Amino acid sequence: MxxxxxxxxxxxxxxxxxxxxxxxxxxxxxxxxxxxxxxxxxxxxxxxxxxxxxxxxxxxxxxxxxxxxxxxxxxxxxxxxxxxxxxxxxxxxxxxxxxxxxxxxxxxxxxxGCSFTFEDALLRAGVPVRHIEAGTNVPMYLTSLPCRPAGSLSGPMVVSMRPVPASLVPAAVRVTARYPAVHGAPVHVGDPAEIGIADLGAPDFGDPVEVRAGEIPLFWGCGVTPQAAVMxxxxxxxxxxxxxxxxxxxxxxxxxxxx
Amino acid sequence: MxxxxxxxxxxxxxxxxxxxxxxxxxxxxxxxxxxxxxxxxxxxxxxxxxxxxxxxxxxxxxxxxxxxxxxxxxxxxxxxxxxxxxxxxxxxxxxxxxxxxxxxxxxxxxxxGCSFTFEDALLRAGVPVRHIEAGTNVPMYLTSLPCRPAGSLSGPMVVSMRPVPASLVPAAVRVTARYPAVHGAPVHVGDPAEIGIADLGAPDFGDPVEVRAGEIPLFWGCGVTPQAAVMxxxxxxxxxxxxxxxxxxxxxxxxxxxx
The missing domain is CATH 3.40.1640.10 (PSTPO5379-like)
Incomplete structure (x- = not known):
């Protein structure tokens, strides 16, 4: 299929x-x-x-x-x-x-909005999407970035991660920035520890993906965030x-x- | 002052x-x-x-x-x-x-958001703003464009109007489109009757302004709209x-x- x-x-x-x-x-x-x-x-x-x-x-x-x-x-x-x-x-x-x-x-x-929506635009721009290649779910992580509370709701931002070859990072930012309603540009580039992620190989949701030599992990806001706030x-x-x-x-x- | x-x-x-x-x-x-x-x-x-x-x-x-x-x-x-x-x-x-x-x-x-916010950008782009020149309030109109209702609230869209020389209409659209949080691009260009405005000289809110020969009235969404819904x-x-x-x-x- x-x-x-x-x-x-x-x-x-x-x-x-x-x-x-x-x-x-x-x-x-x-x-x-x-x-x-x-x-x-x-x-x-x-x-x-x-x-x-x-x-x-x-x-x-x-x-x-x-x-x-x-x-x-x-x-x-x-x-x-x-x-x-x-x-x-x-x-x-x-x-x-x-x-x-x-x-x-x-x-x-x-x-x-869901970042799967801009993945077609990434592919058309020549940016590979590892979890699509692998046929798995995107890796998602709880972070140390707090959301702004509202009434009874508070919680951390959840992000999705895609590893991108260093030379294609500007293209990945540029392409996704054009889709603010589906999370837009990345919220973080590089070291996962800076946003409180201890182990890229152990996502809180979804499946891990390989990060290869010369690739930089890019992190986008994720619509699982309100479910994290529910919890x-x-x-x-x-x-x-x-x-x-x-x-x-x-x-x-x-x-x-x-x- | x-x-x-x-x-x-x-x-x-x-x-x-x-x-x-x-x-x-x-x-x-x-x-x-x-x-x-x-x-x-x-x-x-x-x-x-x-x-x-x-x-x-x-x-x-x-x-x-x-x-x-x-x-x-x-x-x-x-x-x-x-x-x-x-x-x-x-x-x-x-x-x-x-x-x-x-x-x-x-x-x-x-x-x-309020469209006064993008008027400085219009002026910097060489687009005149008549009500600022005149020192008056912007003209605003109730339209025949319905808003999408939500719960107990419904009502018509309210617009603000600025007359723009025909040659500067593209600049006015382009400049304001970059400010979606303060109403963005115009919602209508030209004939006021098409959006239910009978008389440009009699705005529902604010002051009338002169529309000169060679100028086209541009209409932007207006944040008085929720007050119209209240009414x-x-x-x-x-x-x-x-x-x-x-x-x-x-x-x-x-x-x-x-x-």
Missing amino acids: DVAALTPAEARSRFREGLRAPTAGWCRGWTQANLLAVPRELAYDLLLFAQRNPVACPVLDVGDPGAVSTGLFGGDLRTDLPAYQVYERGRAVADVADARDVWREDLVAFLL ASGVPFAIGHLPGHMAITDARDDRFQLP | DVAALTPAEARSRFREGLRAPTAGWCRGWTQANLLAVPRELAYDLLLFAQRNPVACPVLDVGDPGAVSTGLFGGDLRTDLPAYQVYERGRAVADVADARDVWREDLVAFLL ASGVPFAIGHLPGHMAITDARDDRFQLP
Whole structure:
């Protein structure tokens, strides 16, 4: 199956039927998104947290309370992602393929930009993307960079990492800076210890990738950040996607590129 | 008094002492902002309304409930703007120079981008700004362009208008497009009737300006839009700035320019 050539509707139907896979490289040219659904009484804090931390948490769309699709996502948010993480009192209590049994009427679904969206632009610019080459999930890490709190929500920034040959670092920065709604330019270049990452080989989410001689690790804001805030803040109930297992939307990635 | 040369703190102290004036042309190089303060229970709807209508309602900062200053605005939001509009049940019931008597503990203050911020960049690019030349307020109009509703809030987009010589229209678009956080590029060029404006000479807010032969009216999204939604939606209570009488922040306008 050439996953890059699938349409969003085709990909979503595979996931609805039970396929579980990270979505890096899927549906080339279409925007991918992070999902976080929280009870209505937490929605203001989450929207404000996103507004105050726009690099890690760029809001693409917000559903009405109880709605299971949005203008950007024509599928069913409870079934059409490859896998979900369910949180209770800030702890990840279940990892499910179908969220219908745990979904609640009072949930407000947030879709946040995902850096998978700019990976096609990186490839077209000649910047290799290691985890796509390897067919694995992108490595993601909790950092020592604090987010600006909002109401009951606080926590560290989560980043994704891609190793880039030194000569291509400027191209990688330039290309991704044109996509601020899907995390934009890197937040850190080089030494992972400077942002509190002890071991690149042991990501907090996703899979490790090889960093080869002559390559520099680049770190981008990651839409798992609000899930880290859910955990750090002991949020009573929330449903997110399993990191790297994204909502594939009906929006072309060009829509989020600067002119 | 050379109002362009004042610092934000100097300007705010003038307004605190009672000076009433539109702020176009004041504090060159500093970011100006729209104010709208709503009760906490309306804050989610307003933040979502802004997120869904980012051209007209770009959020620069949101205060904590009850706070009268924000990270962006070091002054006192109740006294340091030239004039305020008080709303009850969607109607403008008072226009005051000092909002301390009407401010409430449960208010959440939103600061939204204002197009006055990019006027210095227009002038530097050789694009004349008529209302600054005339020493008047910018003309603003209710349009027939609907905003995307959010919860209890809906209403029309409000625009500001600047007449620009035809040969300078591309420069005006190009320069302002680089400031998306203060409304960015125009939303309409030319015939006002196409966006529901019957008479350019009778703005809904601010002062009329002359449109000379060879000039084309350009229309930008305006941060009075959420005040129009307050009116259209019958919001029980809110405090805004008097249109054109802005909050002058402590942020340089370059901060909101794209690279």
